[in-house]
Amino acid sequence: MSRSGERRMRAGTWATLGASVLAAVGCIFAVSAATAANGAQADAGQRVPWADIGRPATRSEIQAWDIDVRADFKGLPPGSGSVSDGEAIWDAQCASCHGTFGESNEVFTPIVGGTTKQDIETGHVANLKRADFPQRSTMMKLPTVSTLWDYIRRAMPWNAPKSLSPDEVYAVTAYILNLADVVPDDFVLNERNIVDVQKRLPNRNGMSFYEPMWRVDGKPDVLAQACMSDCPVDAARLAAAGLPEHARNAHGNLMAQTRIIGPVRGADTTQPPRSTLDAAELVAMAEATMLATVPQQRKPEDLAREANCMACHALDTKMVGPSFREVGAKYAARPGAAELLVGRVKNGTSGVWGDVPMPANAAIADDDIRVIVNWILENRG
Amino acid sequence: MNDSFDAPGAPVDGRAVRVSGRIRPAPENVLSAEELARARRARRSFMGKALAMGAGAGAAAAKAVAGPLESSGPREAIGVEGPGDKAILELPPHTTGLGQPVAARGYGVPSQWERNLQRRESPGLTRVSASSVSFAPLQGMFGIITPNGLHFERHHQGWWDIDPSRHRLMINGLVREARVFTMDDLMRLPSVSRIHFIECGANTGMEWGNPAVPTVQYTHGMLSCCEFTGVLLSTLLDLCGFDRKHGRYVLAEGADGSSMTRTIPMERALDDVIVAWGMNGEMLRPENGYPLRLVVPGVQGVSWVKYLRRIEVGDKPWFTKDETVHYVDLMPDGQHRQYTSIQEVKSVITTPSGGQVLLDKGYYNVTGLAWSGRGRIKRVDVSFDGGRNWRTARLGNLVLPKALTRFSIDWVWDGSPAVLQSRAIDETGAVQPKINELRAVRGTRSIYHNNAIQSWRVADSGEVFNVQVW
Numbered sequence: 007m008s009r010s011g012e013r014r015m016r017a018g019t020w021a022t023l024g025a026s027v028l029a030a031v032g033c034i035f036a037v038s039a040a041t042a043a044n045g046a047q048a049d050a051g052q053r054v055p056w057a058d059i060g061r062p063a064t065r066s067e068i069q070a071w072d073i074d075v076r077a078d079f080k081g082l083p084p085g086s087g088s089v090s091d092g093e094a095i096w097d098a099q100c101a102s103c104h105g106t107f108g109e110s111n112e113v114f115t116p117i118v119g120g121t122t123k124q125d126i127e128t129g130h131v132a133n134l135k136r137a138d139f140p141q142r143s144t145m146m147k148l149p150t151v152s153t154l155w156d157y158i159r160r161a162m163p164w165n166a167p168k169s170l171s172p173d174e175v176y177a178v179t180a181y182i183l184n185l186a187d188v189v190p191d192d193f194v195l196n197e198r199n200i201v202d203v204q205k206r207l208p209n210r211n212g213m214s215f216y217e218p219m220w221r222v223d224g225k226p227d228v229l230a231q232a233c234m235s236d237c238p239v240d241a242a243r244l245a246a247a248g249l250p251e252h253a254r255n256a257h258g259n260l261m262a263q264t265r266i267i268g269p270v271r272g273a274d275t276t277q278p279p280r281s282t283l284d285a286a287e288l289v290a291m292a293e294a295t296m297l298a299t300v301p302q303q304r305k306p307e308d309l310a311r312e313a314n315c316m317a318c319h320a321l322d323t324k325m326v327g328p329s330f331r332e333v334g335a336k337y338a339a340r341p342g343a344a345e346l347l348v349g350r351v352k353n354g355t356s357g358v359w360g361d362v363p364m365p366a367n368a369a370i371a372d373d374d375i376r377v378i379v380n381w382i383l384e385n386r387g
Numbered sequence: 388m389n390d391s392f393d394a395p396g397a398p399v400d401g402r403a404v405r406v407s408g409r410i411r412p413a414p415e416n417v418l419s420a421e422e423l424a425r426a427r428r429a430r431r432s433f434m435g436k437a438l439a440m441g442a443g444a445g446a447a448a449a450k451a452v453a454g455p456l457e458s459s460g461p462r463e464a465i466g467v468e469g470p471g472d473k474a475i476l477e478l479p480p481h482t483t484g485l486g487q488p489v490a491a492r493g494y495g496v497p498s499q500w501e502r503n504l505q506r507r508e509s510p511g512l513t514r515v516s517a518s519s520v521s522f523a524p525l526q527g528m529f530g531i532i533t534p535n536g537l538h539f540e541r542h543h544q545g546w547w548d549i550d551p552s553r554h555r556l557m558i559n560g561l562v563r564e565a566r567v568f569t570m571d572d573l574m575r576l577p578s579v580s581r582i583h584f585i586e587c588g589a590n591t592g593m594e595w596g597n598p599a600v601p602t603v604q605y606t607h608g609m610l611s612c613c614e615f616t617g618v619l620l621s622t623l624l625d626l627c628g629f630d631r632k633h634g635r636y637v638l639a640e641g642a643d644g645s646s647m648t649r650t651i652p653m654e655r656a657l658d659d660v661i662v663a664w665g666m667n668g669e670m671l672r673p674e675n676g677y678p679l680r681l682v683v684p685g686v687q688g689v690s691w692v693k694y695l696r697r698i699e700v701g702d703k704p705w706f707t708k709d710e711t712v713h714y715v716d717l718m719p720d721g722q723h724r725q726y727t728s729i730q731e732v733k734s735v736i737t738t739p740s741g742g743q744v745l746l747d748k749g750y751y752n753v754t755g756l757a758w759s760g761r762g763r764i765k766r767v768d769v770s771f772d773g774g775r776n777w778r779t780a781r782l783g784n785l786v787l788p789k790a791l792t793r794f795s796i797d798w799v800w801d802g803s804p805a806v807l808q809s810r811a812i813d814e815t816g817a818v819q820p821k822i823n824e825l826r827a828v829r830g831t832r833s834i835y836h837n838n839a840i841q842s843w844r845v846a847d848s849g850e851v852f853n854v855q856v857w
Contacts, residue, residue, distance in 0.1 A: 057626060060572045063557050063565035071557055071697050074638060074648060077706035113514055135721035137832065147715065147723065150706045157708040160646045161544060167644040212723055213715065219727035219836065220652065222685055222761055223815075226731055228828050230820035232768065232812055234777045240823075240857055244773045244806055248598050248741075248844065248852035256510060257601055260742035262503055265527045269751055270743040272503070273850050275601070280848045283802070285746040296503055311491050369480060 073168075075156040079200065082155065086196035087177025089184040095174055096181050099163045108185050109143075116143040118185040121208035126188065129211035145186040149213045151204045155179050251278075261295045306381030313370045315378065321385070328359045330382045338383050347379045348372070497536075503527075506537060509605050512593070517545035520587065522608030525737050525756065531582070531783065531791040533611035535667050540674045541587055541609065541688060544645035549694060551670075551678035554642065556623075556662065560699035563628030570664065570678055576618040579661060581684070582790045584612040584758045586730045588687030588714050591837040594822070598853040602742035606841060606853060607735045610756075612791035615682045616665025621657045624700070634700040638707075639681045642696035648707040649690040650726070651683060653700075659684045659789075662695065684789040685760030686728045687835070689714050719830035730760035732819050733838035734767055734794070734811035745849035748802040753780075754795040759813035764792040766812045771798060773806035773842065773856040774821070780809070788814075800845070806856050807843045821857040 075081040097106070104110050108118035120143045125131045131146045133139045148154060159175045161167045170178065180195035188206045189195070195203065204210065218224030249256075255275040257263075264272030271292040273279070310316060310330075318326035319333075337343040352375060356363030367375070497504075506521035513519035523539040540546070551570045559565035587609035593599040600606055620637070637656045641647040651660065661682040664670055671677040676693025683690045689709050704710070704726070715723040734757035739745055757764045763786055768777040783793035794809070811819045822839035829836075842856040 054626070056576050056622075059575055060566040060568040060626065063559060063567045067557065067567065068559050068565055071640075072559055072699065073646075074640070074699065074705060074707070076701070076703060078703060080703075114518075130721060132721070134717060134723075135719075137830075142717070144712050147712045149711050149723075149725075153706055153708055153711045156648075157712075160648070161644060161708075164544070167544065167646070212721070213711070213725045214718075214722045216716075216724035216727050219724070219729045219731070222655065222658075222729055224729065226817050226820075228820045228825050230810075230818040230824055232766075232777075232810065232818045234768070235775075237775050237777070239773050239775045243854075243856040246844075246854045246856060248854045249601055254601075257507075257605060258510075260602060263505070263507065263524065263526075263602065263604065264503055264743055266500060266503065268738075270739050270745055270851075273742050273744050275742070279846065279850050280744070283745075283747060283849045288744055288746060296500070299502060312487060314485055314488070317485075317488065369484060 073156075073160060075152045075159070077150045077152050079152055079197070082152065082197050082200070083172045084197045085172035085176050086194050087173050087175070087180055088194045089177075089180045089189065089191055091174075092177035092179070092181025092184070095170070095178050099166075100178065103164055108182055111141060116141055117182060118145050119143045120146040121186055123187060125208035126206050129207070129209065131209045131212060134209070134212065145182070145188075145208060147209055147212070148207060149210050151179070151183070151200060151207055154182065155200070254278075259295065261292055262299055264292070266292045266296050306377050309374050310378045310381070313367065313374060313378065318364070326362055327364060330385055332359075334382050334385050343383060344376070344379050347382070348375050351375050351379065497534075501527075504537065506540060507604065509593070509600060518543055520589075520609055522604045523611050524604045525608050525610065525735070526603050526740050526743065528737070529793075531612050531756070531785060531793050532667060533613055535613070535669065535672050535675075538611040538613065538666075538672065538675055539587070539609050542645075542674075543647055544643060546674050547643055547694065548673040549642065549677060554678050554694075554696070556679060556695060557697045558623055558627045558700070559697065560638075560701050561630035561634040562624075562700050563630075566627050568623070573618055573662065573679070574664065576622060578616055578618050578665075580614055580616040580665065581659070581661065581682075582612065582614045582785070582787050583682060583684040584610060584730075584789065584791045585682075585688045585691055586610045586733075586758070586760075588689060588727070588730070588835040591839070591841075592834045594839070594855070595826075595833065595837055596831045598855055601853055603735055603737050603740040603841075606741065607756075609688070610758075610791075612758075613667045614665075615661055615663040617661040617663030617679075617682065620660040620662050620681070620698070623662060623698070624656065627700075629700045633702040636701050636704050638697075638699040638701060638705050639690065639692040639695060640697040640699070641676075641692045642694040646696075647689070647692050647709065648705060649692060650704040650707065650710060651686070651690060655683065655686065662698075685730060685762075687714065687730055690728060714835060716829065716833035716835045718833065724833075727836055730758070731836065731838045732759040732761065732764075732811050732813040732817045733757070734764075734809045734819055735841045736769070736807050736809045736843060739807070739845065739851050740843055741851050741853035743851045745800060745845065745851070747849075748800050751798045751800055752795050753798045753807065754793065755809050757782075757792045757794055757809070757811035758790065759811065759815075759817070760789060761817065762788045762814040764794075764811055765814045765816075767792075767794040768810045768812075769794075769796045770808045770810070771805050774808050774840070777810065802847060804847055805845045806854065807845065808840050808856070810840050822855050823857040 072081070103113040104117055105112070109116050120133045120139065120141065121131055134142070134146060144154075155175060158170065158178055159168070159172070162178075163169065176195045180189060180193055183189045183195070183203060184191060184193060186208065188208070189203060218227060259272075259274065259276050261272035261274045264270065271288050274291060274295070304312075310319075320329055322329050322331050324332065333347070337347060340346070350364065351367055351370070352372070354364050354366035504524040504527040506523060508516065508519060508521050519542065521540040523533060523537050528534075528537070554570055556568045556573060557565065558568075590609035591606055594606060624637075635653050637651050637653065639649050639651060662679065663682045664679055666672065666675060671680055676695065679695045680693045681691050681695050710725060714727075715725050716727050717723050734755060736753060736755035738754050739751065745751070753769060755767075757767045764782065767780045767782065769780050770777045778796060780794040780796040783795075786792050819838060819840055822837075825837065825839050840857075842854050844852045844854040844856070846852065
């Protein structure tokens with residue numbers, strides 16, 4: 007098992023990180039003490055009063071959840087899987103999203119493609135330097151084979167994550183590596199030879215650790231100046247075009263994505279840009295556009311409540327008026343009951359259920375009354 | 388509000404009840420039975436008279452409006468000549484009818500008139516909506532807090548509404564004792580509530596090459612800011628006795644299908660990272676990780692692992708999928724920058740902004756948001772001429788570290804074309820760069836960490852367009 011190559015790879019990448027973390031470790035105690043002081047009751051060296059909250063994890067619990075596999079293969083369970091076994095699993099469970107050869111761009115970005123035998127030699131994917139290269143596949147970016155194994159294990163297949171056994175994960179990983187020419191057709195991947203596979207990953211040297219954006223106190227690589235007046239500006243850019251005209255409505259009508267009150271309205275992107283200001287017209291259009299969008303379907307009970315039916319009626323108990331259940335039971339079987347009740351709700355009625363008359367409800371829309379009445383008739387108990 | 392005042396009471400027996408204080412007891416509680424009966428009689432008599440006086444009262448009112456009272460006392464404005472606004476002259480149903488009862492909506496929802504403001508996907512950005520993003524409508528928000536229902540979403544394998552009584556958090560790895568916490572356990576611990584922004588590392592990522600999307604919702608809407616409540620991760624790590632010598636990193640892992648994993652340096656973990664259940668005073672929304680998520684202030688959203696189930700302490704970084712294949716920044720030389728986590732200083736004008744139309748010439752309170760993953764916002768400058776001249780904006784009352792900061796500035800639009808920009812400076816002195824300055828170093832293909840100055844061009848028609856000016 008030769009990890010020297012991998013170690014070398016990481017030595018350059020992570021040297022600065024190691025140094026910075028070592029520096030940080032020195033202040034961990036101070037930070038931690040300050041943190042405890044936040045809890046107000048903890049003194050240095052004293053057991054915190056909440057120290058007994060929680061319980062020890064059992065070995066089987068840790069085993070069930072601690073499934074991560076690190077770049078140095080810590081956490082990788084033993085097992086093996088062949089390219090041909092992987093192909094069978096792939097065709098059954100993976101190809102529908104990723105394509106038979108992992109090349110599909112239909113559902114997800116491609117997994118395989120864009121890498122060469124030369125890349126396997128150098129550990130840098132040359133196509134990543136090309137601005138005109140259309141897609142960046144997983145295999146073009148992947149620096150660590152452990153990541154592929156770990157991700158398939160934890161998150162795949164898409165709709166049944168964690169359903170593959172370790173051997174199946176080895177097999178699917180082997181199949182993807184084979185599609186990218188990293189391993190031969192007859193290869194059987196296991197926990198021992200995966201270290202050698204790492205040394206053939208096309209982009210294994212393609213990552214740089216960038217510390218200034220890892221540490222909160224890092225310095226930005228792009229240092230701008232805060233010029234205040236007569237600052238240099240590319241005059242030609244001042245009239246620069248925005249989105250192309252054909253993309254104007256690509257995100258839907260922006261008029262329907264902006265509030266209908268305030269200092270602005272959304273632009274009507276179903277039409278070409280306006281040439282003049284016309285506040286009154288814009289205001290009216292914005293409200294009409296909003297009203298044309300369908301509000302969420304309201305439930306009959308909500309309609310009844312909004313129409314204030316519930317001020318006098320309840321579902322099951324008699325209040326000022328009869329319960330909806332009583333009304334439903336009385337009228338449900340009667341022919342033309344719906345029309346009768348719609349009329350009574352609309353125009354009011356008296357003497358049917360007692361002395362208190364039901365007032366007319368002219369303010370409720372006919373359609374809403376019909377929905378409420380049908381709901382009452384369906385809930386006859 | 389301790390000032391006492393005289394509340395004019397209902398006429399009772401010819402007298403107005405004058406009671407000092409905020410709460411005026413109902414008459415039946417202060418009057419004897421006899422006084423109450425007298426008051427009722429008087430009220431009936433009063434109303435009868437009022438009805439009889441109907442027409443005459445109208446005439447009297449008209450006279451009162453016709454001219455100023457001949458008095459040396461304070462004078463009320465009487466208004467100008469003109470027909471008047473129907474919205475005032477014709478009383479609407481809500482003024483003349485009965486409104487909704489309490490608890491008509493057990494959980495309140497926004498007004499029906501606000502339905503234009505929704506989280507939205509950007510068409511064509513992703514192919515599968517369970518692994519996608521919805522953008523927050525920044526163009527319609529006020530202050531610095533994002534309403535929970537409008538918080539942006541990013542799901543890697545769909546969202547869940549998890550039974551909180553069955554949710555567990557495990558802390559394992561380089562600790563004295565691996566421990567398991569229920570939600571009951573966690574919510575008993577000392578907690579903090581802090582306001583922080585969360586921004587996806589890919590926010591504004593579509594704009595690296597050219598203007599690609601029309602509004603601030605799509606250019607900057609993978610951004611939200613909430614008050615989060617939870618226990619500091621340091622409290623939990625202390626409780627489990629983490630290995631202070633070798634424990635240099637933690638891995639956060641989610642309980643959903645994607646089981647998102649991200650490496651966080653111990654230095655961050657012990658600083659201000661929160662294991663949070665609360666969000667703006669209520670529990671987290673399911674779309675935002677209910678019942679438990681990690682809050683990693685200043686760091687890109689992908690590290691704020693939702694449905695948090697496990698924290699592992701380790702001595703090396705993990706190189707997870709979202710640290711190697713995604714959330715890596717491609718540089719012009721073909722190398723990817725890895726572990727670019729901090730969200731650098733950034734700002735954007737939200738009113739007016741792309742896709743909007745100014746209603747008229749004249750005064751505008753131009754306003755927007757500024758933030759930095761490295762600390763507080765120190766200053767925001769705004770330009771109306773595409774960056775040639777700048778003025779310093781006002782900052783809102785709350786200027787908190789690693790939180791959105793609201794800025795605003797006066798502007799009188801004269802009706803001619805203008806290019807609006809904002810430029811934030813944080814407390815470390817870092818100045819928000821222009822897009823060409825970013826491109827000179829990072830090229831156009833890095834996807835992540837575009838913190839460039841945003842330009843909005845106002846046309847003479849009042850319409851605002853997303854452009855790139857430098």
